[in-house]
């Protein structure tokens with residue numbers, strides 16, 4: 001089982017295994033697909049101090065993150081219960097878990113879109129107090145403005161922040177090329193396929209050169225073949241840009257294929273059940289998904305989720 005990695009940031013900075021100790025558990029798995037936290041979850045695991053990663057390399061911290069919603073009828077809904085994780089610079093981490101376990105809530109809190117929660121939540125070692133240009137989000141729905149062209153949709157965050165569109169045109173052209181949309185700059189969203197719209201959404205998220213990319217089921221609505229293609233491209237983009245990526249997905253295959261680490265959550269109230277380190281080298285090809293080692297990872301995660 002190869003353990004080398006060609007990803008420039010996460011791997012080159014983990015020579016002393018610091019990347020691995022960033023997860024709530026510290027031991028390395030002994031065989032593919034086994035978790036770094038063996039056995040069933042301990043009720044105290046989420047409370048453990050998560051980080052031994054050097055502070056300068058920490059991009060995301062949640063420590064005992066707890067979120068209770070109050071419904072319109074006044075009922076309290078405990079969505080997240082003491083979720084602790086540390087994500088290092090350049091890491092690609094996925095969260096998988098049953099519907100309603102609080103995955104989107106974590107993402108929205110990290111994006112600064114939900115102000116009230118308990119626990120510590122930091123981006124680049126500073127408390128999250130609202131949306132920040134260091135953090136970009138792309139959702140399942142590409143959310144493009146239908147009357148704006150591809151180029152103008154990508155430049156929208158620049159216009160909103162009044163950063164001067166002219167200065168960002170060259171960057172937008174680079175991103176359009178990176179996401180494979182050269183020639184479509186002047187098209188409207190209605191003239192694009194679903195996959196192309198998601199590419200625009202990812203380019204728009206990258207226009208301000210964020211350090212962190214939060215992705216909420218970005219390819220969830222796409223057909224399997226388009227999804228494979230976009231997963232390959234996302235993997236390539238993440239490697240090329242060295243961004244820290246946190247992905248929410250319902251696809252275990254997608255999570256294992258893309259990630260350095262997969263966080264598995266329990267049904268609501270969402271807790272971290274296990275954290276799985278994924279040791280495949282990069283770049284990864286789609287044929288990886290049909291190997292026996294890959295099957296061990298996905299099988300183990302399915303088991304943790306009680307799908308088998």
Ligand SMILES: Nc1ncnc2c1ncn2[C@@H]1O[C@H](COP(=O)(O)OP(=O)(O)OP(=O)(O)O)[C@@H](O)[C@H]1O
Pocket residue numbers: 069070071077079097098099100101102103104105106268
């Ligand atoms: N604004 C809200 N008011 C009340 N309850 C909410 C609100 N937003 C989310 N919830 C509840 O919090 C829980 C977690 O929701 P969340 O959307 O984070 O889950 P999820 O894991 O992303 O779900 P899915 O996989 O179905 O998208 C759910 O039970 C949901 O009903």
